[in-house]
Amino acid sequence: MTRPSGLGPDEPDGAGGRERPGGLPEEPDRPDDVEDPGDLIAFSGEDAAGEDDERRARTERGRRGLVLLVAGASTALVAAGLAGAFTMCRPLMTPDDFEGKGSAPVVVEIVPGASAGEIAEALVRAEVVASTRSFVHVVxxxxxxxxxxxxxxLLRKRMAAASALDLLLTPQSRIRKRVTIPEGLRAAETVARLAQGSGLPAAELSKILARPADLGLPAYAKDTAEGFLFPATYDIERSTTPRDLLRSMVRRFKRAAGQVGLEAGAARQRLTPREVVVVASIVQAEGGRDADYPKIARVIYNRLASGAKLEMDSTVMYGLGKHGIVASGAEIKRDTPYNSYMHPGLPPGPISNPGEAALSAALRPAKGDWYWFVTVDPRRRITKFTDKESEFVKYREELHQRLGQHH
Structure with missing residues (x-):
């Protein structure tokens, strides 16, 4: 059945949900005995006394005839009016779907997390598709x-819903590039990766990074971008500036912080939100697998609680501008604010940009008495934990032996 344009899916054919009349009903024959409508209007029960039966019969037949005549005329007028209204409104109705590939170009933005219905609404507002229903149906x-x-x-106005979906699924229609920032990179490494993936000048990114006040950092960051450039995948549009991109990374951090309950969780750990980010950055730098992160966080908290130094090689290497989780004897002896073999407590700031798993681990550490851990097999990401120094020494020798085999 062909459905008239503009009708809902559950409406029957015809205007207003009613069956459209195929034609006007024939007007009933006017009764021969109806002399004048005025006779009927003046008729009442009191006037019946003294009238003969023939008069009463003629009057009753006349009444029925006039009622039929008026009803028939009314039905015809209503039907004609509805049919005429439907014909007049038909050109004004929005079609359920356009046809073809569209006309004038138009740019439409799809926001993260948008449903098919919300995307359809954006397309309707931009005059790309005729209705939300047509687009959602084809999706x-x-x-x-x-x-x-x-x-x-980049789409076109007045497109068939199927054609609009085809363009949305075509990579060439997207006005941007995409760059993925992995967990654990430092700010300088993040800038280099962003420049490579986005085509934005590294010098401009570095210049913006040197002005933390422009990044929209949370107050507890204390104007330090390190630790607050959230690792994720970012879409780079043609209009994106270096400042836009770095600010979007900070916004993404804030969203993750809200999701893991950073501020409330920090209070439970009796730390500031910034200190939790510092812990998470060490966990990220030292950890091999997500499953190990809560245990590494527990080692850090056990050491802080006992008043011992953290003695984390990753912090030593950060202070020296180097990479790695195994510091040499000479490197451990070099004094920097990040040398956790020399200075008690947490280092002065984050040493990497942690992901959500590391942040969660810093807020919800595992339960245990571990005091040491060693990633005995960095390639396979195998980490062993212990509360006995003798076992720690054995694990460390296992690591050095494995590293010696690879050199």
Whole structure:
């Protein structure tokens, strides 16, 4: 059945949900015995006394005839009016779907987390598709709900919903590049990765990074970008500036901080939010697997509680501008604010940009008495934990032996 444009899916054919009349009903014959409508209007029960039966019969037949005549005329007028209104409104109704590939170009932005219905609404506002229903239908029909990605797209006005979906699924329609920042990079490394993946000048990114006040950092960051450039995948649009990109990384950190309950969790640990980020950055730098992160956090807290120095090689290497989780004897003896063999407590700031798993571990450490840990196999990310110094020495020798085999 062909459904008139503009009708809902559950409405029957015809205007207003009623069956459209195929034609006007024939007007009933006017009764011969109706002399004048005025006779009927003046008729009442009191006037019946003294009238003969023939008069009463003629009057009753006349009444029925006039009622039929008026009803028939009313039905015809209503039907004609509805049919005329439907014909007049038809050109003004929004079609359920456009046809073809569209006309004038238009840019549409899909925000992160938008549903197919919300995307359809944005497309309707931009005059890309005719209705939300047509777009959602083709998305569901093709099973593409999980394939629509955020970003800015170059589309065309008045497109068929299927054509609009095709462009949204075409990488060439997206007005941007994409860059992924892994967990554990330092700020300088993050800038280098951003410049390589986005095409934005590294010098400009570094210049913005040197002005932390422009980044929208949380107050507890104390104007330090290190630790607050959240590792994630970022879409780079043509209009994106270095400042826009770095600020988006800070916004993403704030969102993650809210999701893990950073500020409330820090209070439970009797730390500031910044100190939790410092712990998380060490966990990220030292850890091999996500499952080990809560145990590493517990080692850090056990050492802090006992008043012992952290003695983390990763902090030593950060202070020296080097990488690695194994510091040499000479490196351990070099004094920097980040040398946790020399200075008690946490280092003065984060040593990497942690991801959500490391932040969660810093807020919810595992339960245990571990005091040492050694990543005995860095390639396979195998870490062993102990509360006995003799076992720690054995694990450390196991690591040095393995590292010697690879050199």
């Amino acid at each position: 569901e029909e093709r099973g593409k709900s999980g394939s629509l990605r955020p970003g800015r797209y």
